[in-house]
Amino acid sequence: MIPLSWLIGLSAVVFAIGVVGVLVRRNALVIFMSIELMLNAANLSFVAFGHRLGSPDGQALVFFVMAVAAAEVAVGLAIIVAIFRLRRRLSVDDLNLMRW
Helix, strand or coil, X not given: CCCHHHHHHHHHHHHHHHHHHHHHCCEHHHHXXXXXXXXXXXXXXXXXXXXXXXXXXXXXXXXXXXXXXXXXXXXXXXXXXXXXXXXXXXXXXXXCCCCC
């Protein structure tokens, strides 16, 4: 049996890697993958706490987070592809299309 502290520590490390990826990288695809890392870190902590408490609520929350992540992938990749077709670059420093 893996201790809860190890699972939460792993979740924190994966979440921190995702945050660093969002803050440091300027490529839209890398930022997108970093956000997915943060969502997966939250999923790991939900499952770990649900297992610790003996409740399937953590797994139910993971189901909803995965549904939101799937919608994010569909919409996000469509936006990224549209911007790439328009600009031929994916640097987020150059993007100000969403501004008023």
